[in-house]
Amino acid sequence: MLRVIVAAVMLCACAGAWSDDVDDIMELLEKYTDLEGDLAAQAKLISDDRIMIAGGVRQTDQDANMEVQQAQRDHRAELNGGPAKWIVRFEDPIVRVYGDTAVVSYIRLGDIFPPGTPPIANPPLSTTLVLVKERGDWRIAHTHLSPAGSGN
Numbered sequence: 001m002l003r004v005i006v007a008a009v010m011l012c013a014c015a016g017a018w019s020d021d022v023d024d025i026m027e028l029l030e031k032y033t034d035l036e037g038d039l040a041a042q043a044k045l046i047s048d049d050r051i052m053i054a055g056g057v058r059q060t061d062q063d064a065n066m067e068v069q070q071a072q073r074d075h076r077a078e079l080n081g082g083p084a085k086w087i088v089r090f091e092d093p094i095v096r097v098y099g100d101t102a103v104v105s106y107i108r109l110g111d112i113f114p115p116g117t118p119p120i121a122n123p124p125l126s127t128t129l130v131l132v133k134e135r136g137d138w139r140i141a142h143t144h145l146s147p148a149g150s151g152n
Contacts, residue, residue, distance in 0.1 A: 021097045021138075025131060028138050029090060029104060036110065037086035039070050047132065047139040054145040080114040087111045090127070100133040107148050124148035 028045060035042040043066055052059045059065040077083040093106040110122040126149070130142035 021102065021133070022095050025095050025097070025102055025104060025138055026093065028131070028140075029093060029106070029129075032140065033088040033090055033108075036088040037084070039066060039073065045140055046143075047134070047141045050141055050143065052143045054143070076114065080117055082115040084112045084114040087113070102131040102133075102138065104129040104131065108145065 032042060032045050035045070043062075046062065048062055049060075050062045050065075052062075052065055073083070088108065088110040091107040091109060093104060096103045105126070105128050108125040108127040110125075112120040112122065114120070125145045125147065128142075128144040129140050131138045132141045133139075
């Protein structure tokens with residue numbers, strides 16, 4: 001009987017911890033999407049060794065990846081007369097927690113509003129993030145973006 005009680009208490013404790021992790025991960029996802037227009041702030045949520053796959057290209061050098069992304073945005077801002085406003089949203093997130101690792105899958109919707117030019121509606125992207133919990137904080141260790149299929 002004692003084993004059953006201990007097992008039930010452990011199950012409840014694990015479920016509570018898992019629920020807290022999911023809440024923390026969803027908070028990170030909201031912050032990550034809200035910061036799409038501020039790559040330097042967004043980078044603080046990403047591990048130094050993140051792998052990013054987007055547009056069929058796999059990038060393993062996080063510093064170089066961020067440098068290129070920032071240079072592209074700076075150049076577009078120069079051409080458009082100022083920085084663009086970014087609005088990014090996520091739909092239908094699915095979170096799976098496996099100890100200190102989590103997988104998040106969602107549809108990424110994004111719009112860009114460059115000054116002096118029409119808005120740009122980006123196509124929806126199927127997005128997968130792998131997160132790792134380090135020293136109590138979740139960080140993005142892997143990002144994969146691909147065109148969302150018609151079944152999404």
